[in-house]
Amino acid sequence: MKRTVWFGVSLVVIFLIAGLLLPKWLLFLCTMAAANGVVSLGIVLLMRGGVVSFGQGLVFAAGGYAAALLSNKLGVTDALLLTAAGGAAAVLMTAPFAVLLARYRGIFFAMLTLALSMVLYGVLVKMDALGGSDGFTMSRPTLLGMKIADAWSGYVLYSIAVVATGLLSIGARIYFDSSRGLVSLAIRENELRVEYLGASVTRVMAANFLLAAFLGGAGGALAIMALGHIEPNFSYWTTSGEFVFVAILAGHTGVLGAFAASFVLELVRSFSSSYFPNTWQMALGIFLLIVIRFFPRGLGSLIKK
C-alpha cells in the first residue's frame, strides 16, 4: 500500500512538472484524457467483477451537471470540492438502482445501464431550466480560494485533473489490491463459490457499481471544468461507448492502462477529426479490433507492475 502511494505521488509530481513543458493544445488534450480516463477506470473496476456498463454517460453527466449547477447556482467554485461533489452526486443519483443492477450480468447489465443513461439524456434535453439540448456554460473554477489567471488557466486545470485523477487512481489501486478487490475478481470467475464461501456477491457488485459511479461523476466534473460548457450529450450513448472503448482497450489488469488508452483515444480523436472528420470512428473501430486480437487482456497488460 505504501508503495502504491509513493508510486502514485511520484507520477503526479512528474506529470505536474512535465505539464510546464507541454504546449497548450496538448495540455488540454491531457486534461480531457485524465477526466475521461477516470470514468473508464470506473468501467475497469466493474470489469474486474465481470460486468461492463454501457451507460457510464449517466454518471458522467450527473457529475458534470452537479458541478456546473453548484458553481452557477450556489457559488461553490473550488475545483477540488466540485470534483468530489460531482462524484458524490453521481453516487446519490445511482444509489437507488445499485442493488437492482447488482443482480444482473452480461448484456442485461449493459443494456439496463444504457437505458438509464438514455432516460437521463431524454430528461436533460427536455429540461429548459438546464438549457435543454444546448446545455449551459459554467465559469472557470477557483483553486483553494484563488482565482485562476487567464494565462495559467490551461496549466492549472491540467494540474487539477492530474492531482484529482492521481488521488482517485491511488484509491483504485488500493481497492484492486484489497481483499474485496480480490473477491471481485473471484466473482468474475465463480459467483456460486463466493456465495458458498460466505460473501455476498450482490453487496460486492452494488458497492462496485457505486464506486464506479463516483469515478464517473468525478470525471464529469473534471471534464466540465476544462470544457466550460455542459450539454445532454454527456449522457448520450456514444459518449458511454467511448468510455467502454477505452476500458476494453485498457483491460482490467491495472489502473494506468485506462489513462494510457484514454490518451490514445483523445489523440486519435483530435488528429482524425481534423483530417478525416467522417471516418475517424471507423479508425477507432479498426484499432480496437487489432487490440482485441493481439492483446485480449487490453493494452494495460503490457504495463507490468
Add this chain to the structure above:
Amino acid sequence: MSPVLSAKSLSKHFDGVVAAEAVTIAVAAGERVGLIGSNGAGKTTFVNLITGYLKPDAGAIELDGRDVTALGPREIERLGVARSFQIPQLCAEMNVLDNILVAAACGGEALSFWQPAHTAQTRERALALLERFALGAHAERRVAELPGGIRKLLDIAMSLTRRPRLLLLDEPTSGVSVEEKFPMMETVMAAIAGETHSEGTAVLFVEHDMEIVTRYASRVVAFYSGRVLADGAPATVLADADVRRHVTGGQI
C-alpha cells in the same frame, strides 16, 4: 447434547424425480459419516439441501438445534457449514494461493476496501493450509493448468479456511485413479484433523469406493432413490441385504 446437524424428513422432487424423500439424519460433532448410493440416489441433492442451495419441498434442517431451513448458502456458511464440490468450483484464472486467499477473505468479518489481500500474515496462513494438503509447491500455479486431482484438493482446502463445524465433501476422490484414492483421502483427513475444532469437525463424505468408506467412516448412510436405505456402523450397513442389492451390488 443436540447434534450439529439434524435433517428432519427432507423431501425434494424434480418434475416427478424423487431426489429426496423423508430423509432424516442427525450428525454429532466429530462424527465421520460416509454417504453411499448409486448415481442419482440423491447424495448431492442432500448436500445441496443442507447447504441451503436447494430448498426442501418438505421437512426441516437444524444446525445446533436452530432451524435454518429458510437460509441460503451464505448464511449457512456463516453458521459453520462448509462444503466441497463433486466438480471443483474454483477461480481457474487465478493461482492456487489466490484461491485460498479468496476463501479466507470471503469468510472474514467484513470485506475490506483497503486492507491488502496479500499480506505476510494472510500469505503465511494460506501457505500453511496449502502445505497440509501437500499443495505448497503449486501455490503460484494458475489453477486452469493443474490436473484434476490437485484441483480436487484445492477445492477441499478452500472449504477449510474457516474451520467449519460441519464439513460436507461431495465425492472427494472421484476422478482420481484407484492408486491415488487412498493417499488423497489420507491427506484430506489429516488436513481436516489439523484444522479442526476442539470438539471435532463433523465430516460427511460421499464416496463410491467401499474400502475407503470402511477405512474412514465411523458411520455409513446408504441412499437409494432419494431415501435412506440404511444408517449405522459401516460393517452393519454394508452387510445389509438391501444395501447389497441396490448400492454395493455385492461388492465386498
